[in-house]
Amino acid sequence: MTAEVYNRETEAAAPDRAVASARPSRVLSSLSGTKGLIVPAVLVAGWSTLSWAGVFAPNLVPGPAAVLAEISSLWASGDLTSHIGVTLTRVFFGFIAGTLAATLLGALTGYSRTARELLDPTLQALKAVPSLAWVPLFILWFGIFEASKVTLIAVGVFFPIYLNLVEGIQGVDRKLVEVARLNRFSRLDLVRRVLLPATLPSYVVGLRAGLALGWMFVIAAELMGASEGLGYLMIDGQMTGRPAVIVASLILFAIAGKLTDALLAGAARPFLAWQDGFGDMKGASHARNR
């Protein structure tokens, strides 16, 4: 429910980037409710039945049993843990780097008009470069190893966070700012007590969209040249003609994306309780009891 609201806002806030990232995570977020499990269960059942009835060619579409077997054998050999670990590490560092840069620059251009006039046009122009187009340059600069991958992920993470943050700061209700001025708030207090909390909802939207893009870009980075990671596992499955490995990697990506998003949303929730109605139930009865 909450995630749905966020994703809809994301689409409005950063349409070009968000659409691709919002769809899968919306589908996935509904998995967390029990009702959300019904459709996947039906799909798996259908998949299972059709595979068992021999409708699909097993060498193209493996059955759920084959995929499960593949996952458990990868798990048993320890390969799975190390692939997941490598991918997670890349996403983590890319996400942190992208978030830091986006937060610093976004706060600066959102708050200071001069900085906005100076920096924003450039950043908007860079945004227009399809992010994968950076790949050759990053490989040239940072080599084919970790640095280029992490940088690519950071670039993907950067824009939704930056755009949402700037928009959030710009969109803070002038009327609330006037209340702070009437009470002679210092600049610091204005930022701390009005701008920051008012901007938080759209910042969180940006973080979640950024994380989704981080997952998208880690695959891109790993498909293009890696010796480890879930993306590599997919390529490996393709090269060696093992579709079960590809499907297994897809499922693992879905689970990892969903879990990290849920983690982020959960961490943000206490700070947004005023907004998303999380505390509504308690509050409403409190008000009624009086």
Added chain:
Amino acid sequence: MLAIDSLAKHFPNGVIALNDVDLAIDQSEIVSLVGTSGCGKSTLLRILSGLESASHGRVAIDGEAVSGPHPEIGMVFQEARLMPWLTVADNVRFALKDEDKATQDRKIADVLAKVGLADFAQAYPRQLSGGMAQRVAIARALVRRPSILLLDEPFSALDSFTRLQLQEHLLELWREERFTMVFVTHDVEEAVALSDRIVVMRGNPGHIHAEFSLDLPRPRKRTDADFQHWKEKITQSLDLS
């Protein structure tokens, strides 16, 4: 005393919102500003509050020129303007500083009791009705015990019953605290019910057209012939403008 001397406001886009406005308001006096839409009432109030600066002329409190927001002035807008992420108590705390938490808490509890919201200190703005939210805004404006309270159509978004209630409530608070009030309204009855003096403004450019000192005793009964007579008179003055 609040003194407004030959005040003018020219906006950068060329609009002259106020031209040569003179007004002297006594301590504890209640003055209403009425006038057609766009005649500069809000602009005048915003200059008094220090949110907007004047192009010419000056505003002084007890002889001292005001430039920028002033601790002796509280302001209430048409919208409650509460921070949705803060409880009622913390919204009121916005108007307090330089005091320890315990003193603040005591002042907040006092003022919330005065506006009848003692039980809602920990509620969030989304849990309040429009009238309650506006009472929180009044509490926030009064918690510093300012000597001047400015109100820009504070009750115009409320239903007529709640509006009546809040008018009476505001008068009660005024009887206790005796702050000076400058009250912008479109509702002539509201102006007559509250004011010692009613200032009728006209636009293009905004200026004071007429002033009426009301000699009605308090508490006022809206059904009295005198009350009706003033209502008639103010309405006429407005219609001509």
